[in-house]
Amino acid sequence: MDALCWARAYAGAYGLTHDGRRCILDPADVKGPSYPSGTFRVLKKNEIARFGEYRTARLLLAAWDRMERGELAA
Secondary structure, eight states: OOHHHHHHHHHHHHTOOHHHHHHHHOHHHHHOTTOOOOTTHHHHHHHHHHHSSOHHHHHHHHHHHHHHTTSSOO
16 A cells, blocks of 8 residues: 555544645644654654655645645555
């Protein structure tokens, strides 16, 4: 199962909203900077240093949104 197919199945199975998906990628983004979690802390840190943004989160959220609108087939 490729990553987009898995993401669609996971989001659908758990009924995740857009904020729910954001929370998986970066809980502090949804719950505030003091939230004690770092799901992808190293990935986020490395991407910000390299790209100036948390690129993985942006790309995955955009893909999830496109799948919900039927613009991207899994």
